[in-house]
Amino acid sequence: MAFVLTYFPVRGRAESIRLMLKDQGKEFKEVPVTFDMWMEGTVKNSCLFGQLPKFEDGDLTLYQSNAIRRHVAKKLGLCGKNEKEAALIDMMDEAVSDLLTKYVKLIYQEYDAKKADYIKQLPCDLERFEKIIAGNKGGFLVGSQISIADYGLLLQLLNHEVLCPSALDKFPSLQAYKDRLSARPNIKAYFQSDEFKNRPINGNGKQ
Numbered sequence: 001m002a003f004v005l006t007y008f009p010v011r012g013r014a015e016s017i018r019l020m021l022k023d024q025g026k027e028f029k030e031v032p033v034t035f036d037m038w039m040e041g042t043v044k045n046s047c048l049f050g051q052l053p054k055f056e057d058g059d060l061t062l063y064q065s066n067a068i069r070r071h072v073a074k075k076l077g078l079c080g081k082n083e084k085e086a087a088l089i090d091m092m093d094e095a096v097s098d099l100l101t102k103y104v105k106l107i108y109q110e111y112d113a114k115k116a117d118y119i120k121q122l123p124c125d126l127e128r129f130e131k132i133i134a135g136n137k138g139g140f141l142v143g144s145q146i147s148i149a150d151y152g153l154l155l156q157l158l159n160h161e162v163l164c165p166s167a168l169d170k171f172p173s174l175q176a177y178k179d180r181l182s183a184r185p186n187i188k189a190y191f192q193s194d195e196f197k198n199r200p201i202n203g204n205g206k207q
């Protein structure tokens with residue numbers, strides 16, 4: 001049974017779900033909800049928490065992007081090869097989520113007032129990920145196989161390079177990591193697709 005992803009026609013909080021599925025070669029159906037459809041109210045009222053994304057896997061309907069991500073990652077074997085790796089991947093994923101939360105706050109709440117401060121402080125956040133990637137010979141956040149956390153970090157690196165084109169200049173390991181992951185055949189094809197390129201990063205046009 002194919003997966004169904006319902007979301008706004010933006011990258012937003014659905015993109016790491018899409019990227020995981022694309023990289024792993026899993027088919028899924030997209031149901032785009034335009035902002036006009038959303039403002040009308042019927043779709044919002046049908047959602048458990050009044051939010052998207054929504055994900056259907058057979059008779060299982062899920063909301064909350066991180067719950068969806070974990071469900072997909074478990075099914076696809078993207079949560080580490082043992083208990084220790086799983087715990088470390090959870091930790092990394094929470095750190096990536098912290099960065100996403102900061103980014104979303106900037107984009108939706110304080111872009112004009114705080115963008116300069118955000119960019120000034122960004123190297124502090126990226127430096128930590130630089131050290132983690134530089135210190136793991138496996139080439140990923142944890143271990144030697146891609147995990148749920150890597151998809152999240154890859155997308156955050158892309159978003160932050162749009163926000164600040166020089167963001168990775170001082171971080172060679174992160175740059176190499178981004179290039180290596182982006183060159184995975186399915187990810188490369190997806191990143192080159194119109195589907196990906198034409199989808200705005202955020203729902204308010206800021207980036």
Ligand code: 6SG
Nearest residue numbers: 008010012013035038050051052053064065066202203204
């Ligand atoms: C927005 O925040 O696009 N979902 C969003 N917003 C609509 O009425 N914890 C959960 C999770 O991780 C958070 C969900 C998340 O799944 S994503 C949602 O459902 C709502 O609350 C980013 C995005 N935002 C732009 C947006 C589209 C519709 C509502 C917000 C444009 C701005 C306002 C109306 C149209 Fe708009």
